[in-house]
Amino acid sequence: MARLKPSQQNNHPSSVPADHSKLDHINTYGSLPEFYIDQPFTCRSCGKNEIWRARDQKWYYEEAKGHIDAAAVECHDCRKAKNQDGAST
Ligand SMILES: [Zn+2]
Numbered sequence: 001m002a003r004l005k006p007s008q009q010n011n012h013p014s015s016v017p018a019d020h021s022k023l024d025h026i027n028t029y030g031s032l033p034e035f036y037i038d039q040p041f042t043c044r045s046c047g048k049n050e051i052w053r054a055r056d057q058k059w060y061y062e063e064a065k066g067h068i069d070a071a072a073v074e075c076h077d078c079r080k081a082k083n084q085d086g087a088s089t
Contacts, residue, residue, distance in 0.1 A: 009034075009037050012038075014037050014038040014053070014054045015035045015036065015037045015054060016035055016036045016037075016055050016057075016058050017034070017035045018032065018033045018034055018035050018036060018062070019058075019062055022061075022062035022063070023061060023062060025065045026067070026068045032068075033061075033068075036054040036055075036057040036061075038051050038052065038053050039072070041073070043074050043078055044073045044074060045075070045078040046075065046078055048075045048077070050072075050075040056072075
């Protein structure tokens with residue numbers, strides 16, 4: 001998918017504003033996101049296409065303190081399956 005221009009992203013129906021006060025852990029200059037938008041991605045485990053939702057990105061970066069360069073790589077089902085494996089062993 002081609003990247004949208006900032007003006008287009010800002011008007012995107014799925015856009016969620018970023019809270020920079022919660023992005024202190026991100027060590028970067030000038031490239032903090034202004035907002036998040038739904039991002040389609042392909043699961044690296046099963047190849048399924050899924051959407052990484054804007055509000056999930058906000059949670060991941062702002063509450064879970066994820067790295068800004070990190071992105072979703074596995075679909076919901078694969079992550080769930082892994083968590084269940086971990087719990088049972
Ligand atoms: Zn998957």
